[in-house]
Amino acid sequence: MAIExxxxxxxxxxxxxxxxxxxxxxxxxxGEHVFIHGPSGCGKSTLLGLLSGLLTPSNGxxxxxxxxxxxxNSRQRDRFRATHIGYVFQQFNLIPYLxxxxxVLLATQFSKKKKTNALIPEIxxxxxxxNISEKxxxxxxxxxxxxxxxxxxxxxxxxxxxxLLIADEPTSSLDAANRDAFMKLLxxxxxxxxxxxxxxxxxxxxxxxxxxxxxxxxxxxxxxxE
Amino acid sequence: MLAKLALxxxxxxxxxxxLSLMAMTVSIFVLLGVEHVRNQTKENFSNTVSGVDLIVxxxxxxxxxxxxxxxxxxxxxNNIQWESYKNITNSDQVKWAIPIxxxxxxxxxxxxxxxxxxxxxxxxxxxxxxxxxxxxEFNQLFDLVLGAxxxxxxxxxxxxxxxxxxxxxxxxxxxxxDRPFTVVGILAxxxxxxxxxxxxxxxxxxxxxxxxxxxxxxxxxxxxxKAFEQLKLQPKSITAFMLGLKSKMATFRFQRTINxxxxxxxxxxxxxxxxxxxxxxxxxxxxxxxxxxxxxxxxACLGVSAMLLASIxxxxxxxxxxxxxxxxxxxxxxxxxxxxxLITLLSCVFGAGILACSLxxxxxxxxxxxxxxxxxxxxxxxxxxxMAAMISASIIVAVIPSFSGYRQASAIKS
Numbered sequence: 131m132a133i134e135x136x137x138x139x140x141x142x143x144x145x146x147x148x149x150x151x152x153x154x155x156x157x158x159x160x161g162e163h164v165f166i167h168g169p170s171g172c173g174k175s176t177l178l179g180l181l182s183g184l185l186t187p188s189n190g191x192x193x194x195x196x197x198x199x200x201x202x203n204s205r206q207r208d209r210f211r212a213t214h215i216g217y218v219f220q221q222f223n224l225i226p227y228l229x230x231x232x233x234v235l236l237a238t239q240f241s242k243k244k245k246t247n248a249l250i251p252e253i254x255x256x257x258x259x260x261n262i263s264e265k266x267x268x269x270x271x272x273x274x275x276x277x278x279x280x281x282x283x284x285x286x287x288x289x290x291x292x293x294l295l296i297a298d299e300p301t302s303s304l305d306a307a308n309r310d311a312f313m314k315l316l317x318x319x320x321x322x323x324x325x326x327x328x329x330x331x332x333x334x335x336x337x338x339x340x341x342x343x344x345x346x347x348x349x350x351x352x353x354x355x356e
Numbered sequence: 357m358l359a360k361l362a363l364x365x366x367x368x369x370x371x372x373x374x375l376s377l378m379a380m381t382v383s384i385f386v387l388l389g390v391e392h393v394r395n396q397t398k399e400n401f402s403n404t405v406s407g408v409d410l411i412v413x414x415x416x417x418x419x420x421x422x423x424x425x426x427x428x429x430x431x432x433x434n435n436i437q438w439e440s441y442k443n444i445t446n447s448d449q450v451k452w453a454i455p456i457x458x459x460x461x462x463x464x465x466x467x468x469x470x471x472x473x474x475x476x477x478x479x480x481x482x483x484x485x486x487x488x489x490x491x492x493e494f495n496q497l498f499d500l501v502l503g504a505x506x507x508x509x510x511x512x513x514x515x516x517x518x519x520x521x522x523x524x525x526x527x528x529x530x531x532x533x534d535r536p537f538t539v540v541g542i543l544a545x546x547x548x549x550x551x552x553x554x555x556x557x558x559x560x561x562x563x564x565x566x567x568x569x570x571x572x573x574x575x576x577x578x579x580x581x582k583a584f585e586q587l588k589l590q591p592k593s594i595t596a597f598m599l600g601l602k603s604k605m606a607t608f609r610f611q612r613t614i615n616x617x618x619x620x621x622x623x624x625x626x627x628x629x630x631x632x633x634x635x636x637x638x639x640x641x642x643x644x645x646x647x648x649x650x651x652x653x654x655x656a657c658l659g660v661s662a663m664l665l666a667s668i669x670x671x672x673x674x675x676x677x678x679x680x681x682x683x684x685x686x687x688x689x690x691x692x693x694x695x696x697x698l699i700t701l702l703s704c705v706f707g708a709g710i711l712a713c714s715l716x717x718x719x720x721x722x723x724x725x726x727x728x729x730x731x732x733x734x735x736x737x738x739x740x741x742x743m744a745a746m747i748s749a750s751i752i753v754a755v756i757p758s759f760s761g762y763r764q765a766s767a768i769k770s
Contacts, residue, residue, distance in 0.1 A: 184679060205684055212682020222673045225361070227368035232360065239357050240682030286681070
C-alpha cells in the first residue's frame with residue numbers, strides 16, 4: 131500500500147473542538163492514480179498536510195510507503211518528505227528569485243540523494259523531457275510564464291524520483307490549453323516512473339485522466355455536530 | 357545553497373536591504389572611526405612631549421607641573437633659581453637640557469622663553485623634531501618664533517612686529533610695547549600645545565623686564581637697543597626645564613636626586629607617566645564617545661532585524677514552499693541569520709572602505725585645522741576585535757527575526 135490511513139482524527143491545536151478530518155479508513159495501492167475532488171473547506175489541504183508529514187494527526191495512524199509518519203519526529207518527517215514525496219501546488223511552486231536549475235537543485239538539498247554536480251546534467255535531461263527550453267533555464271523563475279513555471283515545478287517534484295507525487299490543484303491557475311498540455315505531460319511521466327499519484331482538484335473534467343476518482347466527502351466522515 | 361539562497365533573496369529585496377545596509381555601514385563607519393580617532397588622540401596626547409626623560413620644576417604636584425610646563429595651563433607655583441638649573445644640568449648624566457620661562461603672553465597665547473636647544477631636542481609624536489614652515493629659529497635678542505596656530509589665527513607673517521604683554525590674560529593693560537619682537541620663524545603644525553605658543557630667547561624675556569619692578573613698568577626708556585645687546589642678560593630664574601639623559605636606565609635615580617636636591621625644593625616628573633595620569637581623567641569623555649557610537653551601532657542592528665522581521669511576513673509562502681520540499685525549520689533560522697550576517701559583513705567592508713577613503717582625503721585637513729595627526733592604519737588588532745564584536749552583536753540581534761522565521765516554519769498549516 132502506498133497510503134494507509136486508519137482511525138484518523140485531526141483538529142488544529144488552537145481549535146480543539148473543531149474536528150477537521152475524521153477518516154475511519156482509507157488506502158491507496160502502489161502505482162495507483164487517484165483523483166480526489168471536493169468543495170473548498172472540506173479538509174483537502176489538511177489531508178495533504180498529514181500525508182506529507184507537515185501535520186500529524188490528533189489520533190490514528192498515517193502510513194505512507196510503508197512507514198508510520200505519526201511515529202516519526204519532525205526531523206525524520208522532513209527528511210522523508212524530501213526524499214520520497216514530490217509536491218506540486220497551484221501556484222508559488224518556485225522561489226521566484228532563483229533560476230529554474232537552482233530551484234530544482236534546492237529540492238535535492240534536503241533529501242538523502244547525492245548532492246553532487248552530477249545532478250546538473252540530470253536536471254537538464256529532465257528539462258528537455260518537459261519541453262523547457264534552454265533559454266528559460268537561467269532566468270529567475272519569477273520571470274517565466276505560469277505554464278512554464280508549472281513545468282519547472284514538475285521537474286522540481288520529480289528530481290528526487292519520489293514514489294509518491296502529490297498534486298494540489300496544479301492546473302487551477304492555467305488556461306484550458308495549458309491545463310491539457312500539463313496533464314498530457316504529467317501522466318506519462320508518472321506512469322513511466324511507476325509513481326503513485328494523488329491529484330486533488332475541484333475541476334471534475336480532469337477526472338478522465340484517472341483510473342480512480344474519489345470524493346473527499348465520502349472519505350472524510352464528519353458528523354453534523356462536528 | 358544556503359549562501360546562494362540568502363544572497364539571491366537579499367538581492368530580490370534590494371530596496372529595503374540597501375537602506376539597512378546603508379544604516380549599518382554608517383554606524384560601522386562611525387564606530388570604527390571613533391575608535392580610531394580615540395586611539396590616535398590618546399597616542400598623540402601621550403606623545404605631546406617625547407624624548408624628554410624628565411621635567412623639572414619647583415615642588416608641586418606632578419599634574420600641575422605637566423600642565424603648566426607642557427600644556428601652558430595654569431600658573432607655576434614658583435620659579436627655579438638659575439644656579440639650581442646650572443648645577444643640575446652640569447651633571448655628567450645629562451645629555452641636554454631645555455630651560456623654560458613662562459609668564460608673558462600675547463593676545464591670550466603664552467610666550468615661552470627658552471634656548472635654541474628647544475628646537476634641537478624637543479620632540480613630539482613619534483620622535484618628530486619641530487620643523488619650520490617658514491623662517492628660522494631665533495638668534496637675535498628680539499627674535500620671535502610662532503607656533504602654527506598663533507601665526508594662522510593672528511595672521512602674522514615673517515617680519516611682523518609683535519608686542520608681548522605682561523601676565524597671561526587675553527587682554528592685558530601692561531604691554532611690553534616699548535620693545536616689540538620681530539617674527540623670524542613659523543613652526544609647522546604639530547597638534548600639540550607648541551602650536552599655541554610664541555617662542556623667544558631667555559635673554560629676550562629678561563630684556564623686556566629689565567626696567568620693570570614688582571611687575572610694573574617704570575618709565576625710563578633710557579636703554580637703547582644697542583645697549584641691550586651689550587648687557588649681560590643672564591636670567592636669575594626660570595619656570596621649569598626639560599632634561600634628556602645619557603642613559604634611560606638612570607632616569608629614576610636622577611629623578612630621586614632632583615627630588616632630594618638640598619638647595620631648593622624641586623620635583624622631577626616622567627612626562628609619559630604624568631601624561632597617562634592626565635589622560636585617565638579624560639577617560640570618562642572617551643568612554644562616553646565610544647558608548648554613543650556603540651548605541652548607534654545597536655540601533656542599526658535593530659534596524660536590520662526589523663527589516664528581516666518584516667520580510668518574514670512577505671515570505672510566508674516562500675517559507676511554506678521550503679518546508680514542503682523538506683527544509684527543516686532550523687534551515688529557515690539559519691537562512692535569516694545568514695542574511696543578517698551578509699548585511700553586517702558587507703557593511704563592515706563598506707564602513708572600513710569609507711573610513712580609509714576619508715582618512716586618505718582628510719588627513720592633511722585634520723592636521724592643518726585641528727592639529728590632529730591621524731594615521732591611515734586603522735586595522736589594528738583592536739579594530740579587528742571591534743569588528744568581531746560587531747558581527748557577534750548583529751548575530752545576536754538577528755536571533756529575533758530568525759526565531760520568528762523558525763516559528764513560522766514550524767507552525768505550518770497547509
